[in-house]
Amino acid sequence: MTDVALWSTAAVAGPLLGAILTLVRGRLFTQLGLAVAAASSLLAGLGLTRIVALEGPGRHLLGGWGAPLGIELLADGLAVIMLLTTAGVGSAVSLYATAYFGDVDDPGMDVAPGGRAARFFTPVWLLLWTSLNGVFLSGDLFNLYVNLEILGLSAAAVVTLAVTAKATLAGMRYLLVSLVGSMLFLLGVALLYTAYGTLSLEGLAAAGPTGVVPAVALGAMTVGLAAKTALFPLHAWLPPAHSAAPAPGSALLSALVVKASFYIIVRLWLHVYGVGLVGAGEGALLFLGALGAGAVVWGSLLALRQLSLKRLIAYSTVAQIGYLFIMFPLLPEVAGGVAQEGEMGWRVDAWGGGIYHAVSHAFAKAAMFLAAGTMTYAVADDSLPSISGIAHRLPMSFLAFGLGGLSLAGLPPSGGFVAKWLMLSAALATDRWLWAGIIALGGLLTIAYVLLVMRYALEVRETPTAFRSVPRRMEWTAMALALTAVALGFRAVEILDLLDVGGAAPW
Amino acid sequence: MSTLEFVLLLTPGLPGLLAVTWPLRRLRRALPRLAALAPLPALALALTPGAEGTALVLPAVFTGVHLALDAVGRAFLLLTAALWTAAAWYAERYHAQDARREAFFGFFLLTMAGNLGLVVAADILAFYLCFATMTFAAYGLVVHTRTGEALRAGRVYIVMAIIGEMGLLSGLFILGVASGGVPLFGLELEATWLLLGGGTEAVGGGMGGVAVLLLVLGFGVKAGLTPLHLWLPLAHPVAPTAASALLSGVMIKAGVLGWLRYLPTESAYPLLGTALMVIGVGAAFYGVVAGLAQGDAKTVLAYSSISQMGYVALGVGAILLDPGVAVLALAGVVFYVLHHGMAKGALFLSVGVAERLGTSQPKWSFLFIAALPALALAGAPFTGGARAKAVVKAVIEELGGTWYAVLDPLLLLAAAGTTLLMARFLVLLERRMGGHTDEGGALGLAVPWLAVSAVGLAASLWLPLAYVPPEALVLPPLRVGLAEAAGPVLLAGALAWLVWSAPERLGALTRFRVPAGDLVVLFEWAWSRTRRLPQEAFLSFGEDMVEKVRNVQRESHEYAAWLAERDLYLMRGPLLGALLLAFTLLVGALLL
Amino acid sequence: MIPILDWALLPLLVVLSSFVPGIWIMFLREDQHGLRTGLNMAGAIAKFVLVILMLQGVAMGLSYEWRIEVLPGIAFSLVGDGLALLFVTLSASLWLVTTVYAVGYLEGSPHRTRFFSFFSLCVTATTGLAMAGDLFTFVIFYEALTWATYPLIVHRGSPEAIRAGRLYLIYTLTAGTVLVVGAVALFAEAGTLDFVPGGALDPEAVAGAPVRYLVIFFLLLGGLAVKAALVPLHGWLPTAMVAPAPVSALLHAVAVVKAGAFGVVRLLHSIFGIELATEMGVAIVVAMGAGFTIIYGSVRALNQDDLKRRLAFSTVSQLSYVALGVALLLPASHIGGLVHLVHQGIMKITLFFCAGVLSEVLGVKRVSDMGGVGRRLPLTMGAFSIAALGMVGLPPMAGFISKWYLGIGGLGSDLPWVVPVLLASSLLNAAYFLPIVRTAWFDDRNSEWKDSGRGAFLEADWRLVLPAVTTALLALGCGLLAGSEWSPLGWTLLLVERGHL
Amino acid sequence: MSTDLIYLVTGAGVSMLGFRGFVTRAHLFWKILGINLMGSGIFLILIAAPPRLPGGEADPVPQAMVLTGIVVALSATALALGVALRVAVRTGRPYLEEEAGDPVDHPTAASEIRREME
Structure with missing residues (x-):
């Protein structure tokens, strides 16, 4: 068994094993399951990173079965970065969850209102983790579909863990959108297979898809995935779903789940289709960018209007997803025209910036959701006025939220800043001043809603709200995530180098 | 450093040193008696035969201070030191019962340091330094009685003094440019x-x-040059006698x-x-x-x-x-x-x-x-x-x-x-x-x-x-x-x-x-009429930006309210379905 | 020399010397006063010592640089060169003093842990910004400074403070965004962000795309002008004075506005280069903006009865001396501008210290209530008077030195309006500072004092009075001993001699 | 060829039918059913459309995929029905709220902010 095989298998099997372990009742197994999943993911991520960095992209055929029937796992720079991000965020959220859900051994848990969430969060989450790793490592479209579907189901399950009517409705809506998205994706897969007879990403890329059928296929897949990513204006399901889920769930959904479908879009557009098709149709790139810009403005303005902390953060996710899509129009080398054939490649700063944003947003948003969860846990209320003055009681959570917001708004020093810098650089180097303006404006809007929360948190009210003491672990994990988001701002070269492995150029 | 050079240094140095000990309470009490001693180095220097030509450079001080005594300087030093000595003596008696005597002598010594210093200052910036020190310290002497009249005289004095300083400084700028700033x-x-x-x-x-x-x-x-003399008839009379004597006797001579x-x-x-x-x-x-x-x-x-x-x-x-x-x-x-x-x-x-x-x-x-x-x-x-x-x-x-x-x-x-x-x-x-x-x-x-x-x-x-x-x-x-x-x-x-x-x-x-200070009366009237004018002309340029920012903020909330309504529509099945279908076809079409 | 210690790390250590205490303090309990103060002081002293070490090294002709690559072609670099040290020395020494003051000022008030933590971070950002070796690093610290100061401004938590804080953020963050866009555009266009003495840009490249560089220049300038409080972008500054006195002191003298002014210096001097900027015709725009600001700030200060507000408008005015100085072509004006960067800091911090003492000890906040305070607080008001006279530009105070070089530079640069501007400003400065001095010393007491009593051996808590006196003496010393090698002027002249300007 | 075409057209038709059901029907059961229909339609396309292997044999891959897809669809449907039931239990009606009646406005910060600004 090669190293690639070992680590890529571990990345998928580890969380799955963990999920199975947690089905056994008891705190021991819950924690054991989480530990197995976290350890295997982290190790797999690191191991694969090492291999990718040293030897280039790695492949593994599961069980030795080749295409077209076998399951092909593929690890390149982009994949391992997403894998590592998932491992990092996932581990922190897992730690947080063990504190957040309290003692699962408590016999009263099953009948308590939050008991079901506490009981089932871990297995659902680990299943989610399995599918996330599966998505990132999948080398063929059908595997992607299967993993995507598992992802969608478990993510919807996470939302419905909360027992309120609101949460159930939100979960239902999310599930439906997710399923329709999957169907659209599947339609695209079917169309592609009819056209090329292969589902392997590399195989398709080598075939260089052009023509009507692949175009419609890509359209269907993209729109389906965009609905799952909650790209404006298909985002309406996200704010209720993400805010209704229990805090660790919200963090996972906002930080990772939406990134998985985004990851597939990136794969398809940049790697599978590549310049051959996409480069020719800059209109499509512009269209995605326009939706992204719309998301930035729409999401941010709505975030400003929220009176509920978690809804605010959820709308912020809508806005930040917009940023991810602004990456697309910045990709071509030359503005306003099609480049010469042959020398065409994607602007490395554009797509590097996009991915960097995805990564730092994952850490930052997870930190914010966890910190927000801590605050609402302490005051048992989710409304902004109820957290007034919380900065003085939970300084570390407040700080974690602030640092997360810092990165989100693209203020230095933070990963968000580097991402924004890269994207701005791509925009300005090709004279796309309009996009630069939107990127800058989005940052300001982000600041505005982060500040809204800060203001409430700092405000000193005469009548203090009831306050429940908070386990330290919840504060620390959020802080760790926030600090990671900030630390990403100091050393981007390695990550960009890694991203370059199997890079932006078509395979 | 020769003795003469040392005495040259002490000329402004001794009164200056005494003046800055003012914060020390014990020394401050002794200042009235010490004041008459302060100009003695200056007097000695002025009376020493052959003191002309004594020079001293203090490169680290200010912009590099040059002290020197020439013939004209010696003559001025003689007058200045002598009158200061006498005035200090006089003032010590005159203010024997004065509750504010310590303050008086603080300003007195500082003024003295400036006045003696400017006589021995050889370069133009050192001169200016001493000149300004004297001018501003003398304010304390002018307003010493703190009566309304004294404060008014002080105000006129200081306004005129500053205008004078400005004129002087701009003249110095011109000289400075020509000389390269040295x-x-x-x-x-x-x-x-x-x-x-x-x-x-x-x-x-x-x-x-x-x-x-x-x-x-x-x-x-x-120097009280007409028509810049306005401060003089106001300030000289209200100052305590010793100070008046100095103002008229030596300080205007500094000009x-x-x-x-x-x-x-x-x-x-x-x-x-x-x-x-x-x-x-x-x-x-x-x-x-x-x-x-x-x-x-x-x-x-x-x-x-x-x-x-x-x-x-x-x-x-x-x-x-x-x-x-x-x-x-x-x-x-x-x-x-x-x-x-x-x-x-x-x-x-x-x-x-x-x-x-x-x-x-x-x-x-x-x-x-x-x-x-x-x-x-x-x-x-x-x-x-x-x-x-x-x-x-x-x-x-x-x-x-x-x-x-x-x-x-x-x-x-x-x-x-x-x-x-x-x-x-x-x-x-x-x-x-x-x-x-x-x-x-x-x-x-x-x-x-x-x-x-x-x-x-x-x-x-x-x-x-x-x-x-x-x-x-x-x-x-x-x-x-x-x-x-x-x-x-x-x-x-x-x-x-x-x-x-x-x-x-x-x-x-x-x-x-004629009212003392003659034309001042006119200026004071004019000032009382115009002092608020520049404010109104200038009022808060760019500061209403604060208000504008607020407005933008308020408006953006209104837009957001409008958006929030639309946001709910996006949840509706038919709209969502239409969007999905339309976008699929649109992206497909755009790709071709 | 110690072999283990890499001297190139010195700039990093200077930054860390306040960063580490800042972070550490953040995690202290509110009642750990001793440790908190100890950490603060240790950091302040360590920074001071390190800066002095570096100062000596640079005086001997060394230069220090520490860099890591963040993005391809873009590094995070800290440089200890002459220009940086001018600013870093200022902030390190004034931080030391301000820390003492802040400890005394905030005694017994809540949320001190948060305060001192961000206090340290604020200085960290300032020193980092001062030593930034390129625009990227500068931008990072520039924005970090915004965030580090925000909690200080809203420290009191009153609705007024929060409003001021929000206004501050709206202004500075918008500016920061503009600056970032400008920086990215510069990188995209010129391919370099390094600060190079005399200008980093290639005049031919600029001549090739003049409009583009013009846009870049004004983007960068716009980003910097807000913090530098150039009219009409100064609106936040007078509002931000609701912050506690030590914060105002730091804000006006060392950190925020100084950062903006220093940025303008870097922009004109280390990015575009003054010759190029003059050729492009942008330097004159900066100079005129600065000239207008100088007059405007002074006029607005005239009618402010609130002492701190008056001081704030004074800052608006005084700070533009720096921008004016560096925008002119002559070395003399550069000397004036740079040296004023230091001088203004020392003088203004004194004034704010004193304003703080007045409000803290006597509860006096308005100029019209200041009658006779000089007799109750002679040392404080003595310090105030020295600083105020210095602001007016009277010799031998530090302010005169700046004005002298600025005047010569202005006159020599064929911009004769500079001199009237300076003179008018001096006149106006006198018009709003001297009445304060007069009323404090010569008027009778005219308001109720909530006298909190004398200190153990000074007129008030020594931690409040001594810092003010110290900085006042510094302000005096910087002027009186300007000819010395170690004065700000001496240092600036050294920079000129070495061709750094 | 014509069989394929029939499959293709039928598949597309069934899909569209399902999509229409999903979009227009408010009842959750119909929506879930619609999605199921969409899936079935796509499976039909997948079975019918792929290129033939050399020798005219049917490609086994689509069949494998369809089998897997059915499994996935089954579990998805199961979960969806479970959640739908829960919706019906918790809200008393098997609809999503925005389609059940007037949209519910969520509390917003607007009023709060306006109050503060004045």
Whole structure:
């Protein structure tokens, strides 16, 4: 068994094993399951990173079965970065969850209102983790579909863990959108297979898809995935779903789940289709960018209007997803025209910036959701006025939220800043001043809603709200995530180098 | 460092050092007694034969301070140190019962440091430094009594002082640019003036003219040059007597020293020179007229100072007009300054003595002694005044032609005016006398007053020694002035008799009053009307941006409200479905 | 020299010397006063010592640089060169003093842990910004400074403070965004962000795309002008004075506005280069903006009765001396501008210290209530007077030195309006500072004092009075001993001599 | 060829039918059913459309995929029905709220903010 095989298998099997372990009742197994999943993911991520960095992209055929029937796992720079991000965020959220859900051994848990969430969060989450790793490592479209579907189901399950009517409705809506998205994706897969007879990403890329059928296929897949990513204006399901889920769930959904479908879009557009098709149709790139810009403005303005902390953060996710899509129009080398054939490649700063944003947003948003969860846990209320003055009681959570917001708004020093810098650089180097303006404006809007929360948190009210003491672990994990988001701002070269492995150029 | 150099350093150093010990309570209590010792190094330096040429450079201090003593400086130092010593002594007695004496002596010493420092400062920035120190520290002396009048005088004083400083500074900027920013003194200064293209060009012909104008005005404020004299008649009377004596006796002379030291002596500025001379003559008369219309002894003295500084301006104007007369005019101005400084100092001090004169003390002998410096000022024969005026006359003669023809009779008339003014002073002084029960008060003040009076009176003897004029100067012998000097006094007597003898016709003249500070009253009125104007014109430029930002914020919330409604529609199945379908086709189409 | 210690790390250590205490303090409990103060002081002293070490090294001709690559072609670099040290020395020494003051000022008030933590971070950002070796690093610290100061401004938590804080953020963050866009555009266009003495840009490249560079220049300038409080972007500054006195002191003298002004210096001097900027015609725009600001700030200060507000407008005015100085072509004006960067800091911090003492000890906050305070607080008002006279530009105070060089530079640069502007400003400065001095010393007491009593051996808590006195003496010393090698002027002259300017 | 076409057209038709059901029907059961129909339609396309292997044999890959897809669809449907039931239990009606009646406005910060700004 090669190293690639070992680590890529571990990345998928580890969380799955963990999920199975947690089905056994008891705190021991819950924690054991989480530990197995976290350890295997982290190790797999690191191991694969090492291999990718040293030897280039790695492949593994599961069980030795080749295409077209076998399951092909593929690890390149982009994949391992997403894998590592998932491992990092996932581990922190897992730690947080063990504190957040309290003692699962408590016999009263099953009948308590939050008991079901506490009981089932871990297995659902680990299943989610399995599918996330599966998505990132999948080398063929059908595997992607299967993993995507598992992802969608478990993510919807996470939302419905909360027992309120609101949460159930939100979960239902999310599930439906997710399923329709999957169907659209599947339609695209079917169309592609009819056209090329292969589902392997590399195989398709080598075939260089052009023509009507692949175009419609890509359209269907993209729109389906965009609905799952909650790209404006298909985002309406996200704010209720993400805010209704229990805090660790919200963090996972906002930080990772939406990134998985985004990851597939990136794969398809940049790697599978590549310049051959996409480069020719800059209109499509512009269209995605326009939706992204719309998301930035729409999401941010709505975030400003929220009176509920978690809804605010959820709308912020809508806005930040917009940023991810602004990456697309910045990709071509030359503005306003099609480049010469042959020398065409994607602007490395554009797509590097996009991915960097995805990564730092994952850490930052997870930190914010966890910190927000801590605050609402302490005051048992989710409304902004109820957290007034919380900065003085939970300084570390407040700080974690602030640092997360810092990165989100693209203020230095933070990963968000580097991402924004890269994207701005791509925009300005090709004279796309309009996009630069939107990127800058989005940052300001982000600041505005982060500040809204800060203001409430700092405000000193005469009548203090009831306050429940908070386990330290919840504060620390959020802080760790926030600090990671900030630390990403100091050393981007390695990550960009890694991203370059199997890079932006078509395979 | 030689002894002389050390003494040179101590000249401004000792009073300065004493002044900055002010925060230490114990030393502060001793300051009044120590004050009279502070000018002693300066006095010693001025009296040491052959002290000229002593020089010291302190590169680390300020912009690199150069201290040096030259002939003119020595003459000024003599006057300055002597008057400060006497005034310090006088003030210690005068303020013996004063609750604010510690504050007074703090400012006193700081002013002293500045004044002595500027005399020995060799470069223009060091001069400016000391000049400013003196000016601003003297504010404390002017407002010492804290009465409303004193504060008003202080305000006028400081406003004028700052305007003067600004003029001076801009003049210095011009010099600084020409010299490359280095401190200027001696030959370099002269070279800079040449560089500025003075030559024979008129004002506006080159920066040189502007610089000269600015320096003339800048120092002119301090020197009480009409019409920049506004502060003088207000500040001199309200200050405590010792301070008045210093203000009139030496501090206004600092402006004159500035003129002498830093105006060009080798390039002619005829227009400016002429203007300065005309202003000087005008001031000589104006001071008399406005002074006669005053009701307070000290104010009369202040106007007298304005009038006397007119003569000095005349001399300085002559230098600018024609560098050929520079040497003679320099001597004339120096003599005039020394003589006037001592005499005016004595007169001011006598006011303080008069106020504290006990009921049983000899009034008339006091008045007699007080009248002597007044006579000297009027230029009575055998006094320093006569001799100083003789030199001024020599300067005019040297200029010759029309100047002589016009100025000679005018100066005679002005001298008569001065005599009248002094008479007026003595009358007012007499009114102030007596009524004080504490017999010792005046006695304590008498010694320094008498000393200054004596030195002032003897000026005709020591003047030639204080400033060794170059060979070019032939000092008129004492007796030559006799006839000419007697003339004005007689003329004044005649005028006075005329007024007194016909009260029904000319009596109105004696009741004519000019408010102290004359034009200031106008400016104060104008200021009270306009002070808010610039504010309104300027009001909050860019500060309403704050409000605009708020508005944008408010509006964005309204947009958001609109959006929020639309956001809910996006959840609806049909719309979602339509979007999904439309986007799929659109993306597909766009890709082709 | 110690072999283990890499001297190139010195700039990093200077930054860390306040960063580490700042972070550490954040995690202290509110009642750990001793440790908190100890950490603060240790950091302040360590920074001071390190800066002095570096100062000596640079004086000997060394230069320090520490860099890591963040993005391809873009590094995070800290440089200890002459220009940086001018600013870093200022902030390090004033931080030391301000820390003492802040400890005294905030005694017994809540949330001190948060306060001192961000206090340290604020200085960290300032020193980092001062030593930034390129625009990227500068931008990072520039924005970090915004965040580090925000909690300080809203420290009191009153609605007024929160409003001021929000306004501050709206202004500075918008500016920051503009600056970032400008920086990215510069990188995209020129391919370099390094600060190079005399200008990093290639004049030919600029001539090739003049409009583009013009846009870049104004983007960068716009980003910097807000913090530098150039009219009409100064609106936040007078509002931000609701912050506690030590914060105002730091804000006005060391950190925020200084950062903006220093940025303008870097922009004109280390990015475009003054010759190029003059050629492009942008330097004159900066100079005119600065000139207008100088007058405007002074005029607005005239009618402010609130002491701190008056001081705030004074800052608006005074700070533009720096921008004016560096925008002119002559070395003399550069000397004036740079030296004013230091001088203004020292003088203004003194004024704010004193304003703090007045409000803390006597409860006096308005100029019209200041009658006779000089007799109750002679040392404080003495310090105030020295600083105020210095602001007016009277010799031998530090302010005169700046004005002297600025005036010469202005006159020599064929911009004769500079001198009237300076003079008018001096006049106006006198008009709003001297009445304060007068009323404090010469008027009778005219308001109720909530006198909190004398300190153990000074007129008030020594931690409040001594810092003010110290900085006042510094302000005096910087002018009186300007000719010395170690004065700000001496240092600036050294920079000129070395061709750094 | 014609069989394929029939499959293709039928598949597309069934898909569209399902999509229409999903979009227009408010009842959750219909929506879930619609999605199921969509899936079935796509499976039909997948079975029918792919290129033939050399020798005219049917490609086994689509069949494998369809089998897997059915499994996935089954579990998805199961979960969806479970959640739908829960919705019906919790809200009393098997609809999503926005389609059940007037949209519910969520509390917003607007009023709060406006109050503060004045």
